[in-house]
Amino acid sequence: MKDFFDLIIQIIRVDIFIGFGLYSILYVLITLFKRDIRLLETVDLNSARFIVFAGIIYFLSIIIWIIISSYDFDTGRRQFWWTPWLQPLLWILITQLFWIKKIRNIKILRVVISILLIVSFEMYVIIVTSLHRDYIPETWTMFNWVTPSGIILGLTTKVALFCLLSTLYVFIADRVKSIIR
Secondary structure (H helix, E strand, O other), rough: OOOHHHHHHHHHHHHHEEEEEEEEHHHHHHHOOOOOOOHHHHHHHHHHHHHHHHHHHHHHHHHHHHHHHOOOOOOOOOOOOOOHHHHHHHHHHHHHHHHOOOHOOOHHHHHHHHHHHHHHHHHHHHHHHHOOOOOOHHHOOOOOOHHHHHHHHHHHHHHHHHHHHHHHHHHHHHHHHHHHO
C-alpha cells in the first residue's frame, strides 16, 4: 500500500506539477503574442481547476503515506526535522493559490509559480552541487546521454500528459455535474 502512494505522489509531483509549470509558461508566451484568447482562457481555467484538484490529491496522498509508513516523528534529535516537509507544503500552497482569479491572471506571478513547480529544492541542490566543482561544460560527463531531442521530447510529453489529464478531469467533472442535476 505504501508503494502505491509513493507512485501516486511521484506521478503528481513529476508529471502533473512539472507539466502544469511548462503549460503555464507556454500559456503566458501565447497570451503575450495572440489577441483573441477566449478559447485559451477557458482551457486555462480548466487547467487551473485541475491543478487545484491535483494539489488536494497530493496533500491527501502525503497524509495517507505518513500514516501508512509510520514516519519517524522523533524531532528531538534532528536539527533540521522540518526540511523534508518544506517542498511538499510549498507545492500544496502554490497549487491552492489558483483558487484566486487575480493570481491566475498576473503573468509574472504565473511564471514565478511555474518555476517553483518545475524546479524542486532537491533538483536545485543537485544542480548547484554538481556545477560548483567544475565550470567547463565539456567535463560534465554525468549527463552525457542527454540529447536536445530527448529533452524536447520529454518536455513535450509532460505538457501533453498534463493536457490529457486536464481534459479527462474536465470531462469527468462535467459528467458528474450532469448526473447530480
